[in-house]
Amino acid sequence: MIDEAQNLSHSVLEQIRMLSNLETVREKLIQIILLGQPELRKLLALPSLRQLNERITVRYDLKPLAREDIRSYIEHRMIKAGGDKNSSSFTTGSYDSIYRLSRGIPRRINAICDRALLIAYGRDLRTIDRRLIRAAVRDIGPGYLTRTDVLWRDVRILRVALLAAILILTGGVLWLSWK
CATH class of the missing domain: 1.10.8 (Helicase, Ruva Protein; domain 3)
Structure with a gap:
């Protein structure tokens, strides 16, 4: 079991892949569990780690708690x-x-x-x-607060500002057409 696997170098991940080759006629000799941040998925998607990525049989993303x-x-x-x-x-x-x-x-x-x-x-x-x-x-x-948290806060503020601008413009157009 390897925690924070997203921090492993390519050479260490390649060694892990080589370890996963160890098997007998009946079974694999070792089970490897990689735990990590979302960056691990991106790392494993690199072409240089294709063989390791193909050997992963179970994946699970821990979602935020309700x-x-x-x-x-x-x-x-x-x-x-x-x-x-x-x-x-x-x-x-x-x-x-x-x-x-x-x-x-x-x-x-x-x-x-x-x-x-x-x-x-x-x-x-x-x-x-x-x-x-x-x-x-x-x-x-x-x-x-991560940059994405700040970004989403900024997006919410932008949405409110755009909605306010649309309402003001619509009100102005209606007022001018009514006069």
Whole structure:
């Protein structure tokens, strides 16, 4: 099992392909699992990695979690870390903020929660609310929002501006034709 496989060099990926050749008459001797970011799919699509790409039999893309799944995901992680499901220190509002700020992406959820728990510990707080979640995101840094997040925000702003311009022009045309 290889995590962050998108960071592997072409030569290492070629060695992995060679390892996948190991087999007996009955079966393959090794199963290789590559885990990675979306860039891994692009990397494997390169012509130089065609043979490795053709050997992949199962692919799965982890989609963002739905809003209603955030709470159970965080509770599960807290239990796995040794916590108690019933002593969850996250408020309902914090779950909403985590969803909105993470867009449901597990890696971001983990980063926000880890930082919020660290801040809460440092401040000797027992409850993690919206304010603490915002503080955690600020603490993670301004680069936390990816360029695509910023791009989609800009697209939404542009749509609203275009709609407003169309309404104003339509109103102006109607007003002039009415006079």
